Amino acid sequence: MRRLVVLGLALAASAIPALAGEVRAPASLLSPDLRALQDDPSRHPGWLWVDGGEALWREAPRSGRPSCQSCHGPIDGMRGVAARYPAVASDGALLNLETRIERCRTDNQQAPAFGYESEALLSLTAAIALRSRGLPVAVETDGAAAPHVEAGRRFYETRQGQLNLSCGQCHDENVGRRLRGDVISSGVGTGYPAYRLEWNTLGSLHRRLRACSLGVRATQLPYGAYDYVALELYLAARARGLPVESPGIRR
Ligand code: HEC
Ligand code: HEC
Structure with missing residues (x-):
């Protein structure tokens, strides 16, 4: 295979042509096996989290508190x-x-936060995101969202880390x-939250972003950090009109 040294990293040319400026649906770049797995709820391991999230949805955190x-x-x-998130809340x-x-x-159930990347929060996120599967990303980018x-x-355009x-x-x-x-x-x-085979579990988009930060030897921001949420909104703005794929399957 032809090897190109770009960005100081060895990148191998593949059969898939790079189309400058076109934002592609991630599923279009998955191997046929992974794509089939992503499309098959009976074999998709992410459905364990979906099922858990649906159960949590109905459960009261403790008696007297609303589910x-x-x-x-x-x-x-x-x-x-x-498909509409991230979004600006009323405050x-x-x-x-x-x-x-x-x-x-915390505010409506008055219960302790689940914690970012906890099984419970991943499960609820996956179960809710599934309800948008196939719908086009439709985040608001004007008004209060614009800044x-x-x-x-x-953030997206800034060179970062030791690899600069x-x-x-890359993307x-x-x-x-x-x-x-x-x-x-x-x-x-x-596709997030997504089940990544390398993680052997479901993970959030911020976990993936932290992996990309580490990949260029930049500081990994904490889960839920404002800079990652704003970045997530920008990624969604770029993806507007592409279908929601979550829960995805990744290598
Ligand atoms: C006491 C009532 C109450 C409970 C309990 C509650 N919510 Fe909400 N939720 C609301 C209200 C009210 C809003 C809208 C707030 C706003 O627009 O500022 C909301 C908004 C949301 C939204 C955003 C909806 C949208 O269209 O933007 C999601 C997602 C959500 N809740 C999930 C949950 C989950 C998951 C739970 C359980 C862990 C939960 N809610 C428990 C009252 C509740
Ligand atoms: C050195 C190249 C490189 C840089 C720079 C890089 N990434 Fe990545 N990123 C990858 C690779 C490789 C993957 C795994 C394959 C894929 O899905 O693109 C990936 C995966 C992702 C994914 C998951 C896509 C999916 O569908 O699973 C997102 C989102 C992402 N990167 C965003 C970013 C953002 C935002 C930045 C800048 C903060 C960034 N990446 C910087 C190489 C890079």
């Missing part, structure tokens, strides 16, 4: 919600789906090329 369902009705009513805070759920947990999109764009690379140097300029066994995608979050 998610008692305020929101059946979880199918969450159709389309994940002006930028929330992604995880931090939105945590806010309901956050701009902050995310700046911006996100786009725009080298889409379709191979890097350490992976096919570089457009770097959108439409």
